[in-house]
Amino acid sequence: MAAAVAAAIPSVGKAAPDPLIWASSTSRWVNVMSETSDPTSQILLVAILALYWAMLGSWSQLLSRWNDERAKRDTAAARRDESAEHTSCADMSQDALRKIDPDFDLAAFLAGARRAYEAILRAFAESDIQTLQRLVGPEVLDAFERDIVGRRDRQEMLELTFIRTDETKVVDAFVENGTAEIVVRYVSDVVSVTRSADNAVVAGDPWEIVEMIDTWTFACQTQSRKRNWMLIATEGEQQQA
Structure with a gap:
């Protein structure tokens, strides 16, 4: 200009x-x-x-x-x-x-997406594979499991504390080949710390609040009578708050 x-x-x-x-x-x-x-x-x-x-x-x-x-x-x-x-x-x-769905309740979906966001991240931090299997698709589950196994091999522990979730909103949605996909953008403040076996800080800062911006894609089969939304893709960035 x-x-x-x-x-x-x-x-x-x-x-x-x-x-x-x-x-x-x-x-x-x-x-x-x-x-x-x-x-x-x-x-x-x-x-x-x-x-x-x-x-x-x-x-x-x-x-x-x-x-x-x-x-x-x-x-x-x-x-x-x-x-x-x-x-x-x-x-x-x-x-x-x-x-x-002509009667699709966006507010209810976003409330569920917000709960799923926190539950998935907590399960990932706690190495809770069983919970992750119910909430994420095969590709995301595979990536999460590899990271969890890596932490176990290094004898590290991830501590994740949610301060608040400032934003949960739909940024895209479409239906293709009988599969509905909804893209949700999250903005949240968390404290994330990775510790070694002797409790030393390997990554993160226990006194630092970090802003996380994530874009997650949820999918379900439109013909299913009971809609079970699964996380099938993740994309995120991290900024210091």
Whole structure:
């Protein structure tokens, strides 16, 4: 954007020299003043200089205000585009949810998704394979089991404490080949610490609250009379709170 704005601003500092004012060197500029012996001419020359610099200052202020206003318009337009995109995604997700079930209760689903999020992460931290088998799909279960086995081999223990979950929302939903998938975004604050067999801290900080942002995908068979949503994909990032 900076390049585009700069290209649109007229070049003020590179105006063509005015033959009545500018000279090729400082000495020539002094000579012009000294050669103009008529006081009236000198006054006129000074007046022209004053008018020139006044106009130059006004033009610079005008350009500055124009630049600021254009930046504000560009920012507002970008925000409108972003808002429209988010609204469009939300509408598409709602349409997909209605295809899953005309009576689909989004609030109830999100409440269940929030409970599942915390239960799955606690089961993962506690190496509770039995609970994970009921809540996650084969691929996610395989990845979780490999990590749990690695912790056991290293004789490490993962401590996970939930402080709060700030956000649970649907960001996408669709139905394909009889399978409904709903993508949920979570934002939560946790304390995560990995300890060794002698209780030394291997990773994390027991006094640090960390913000976790996860995007999880849940799936179920649309023809099933009892909908059993399973976690089939995970994607996450971690930020210091």
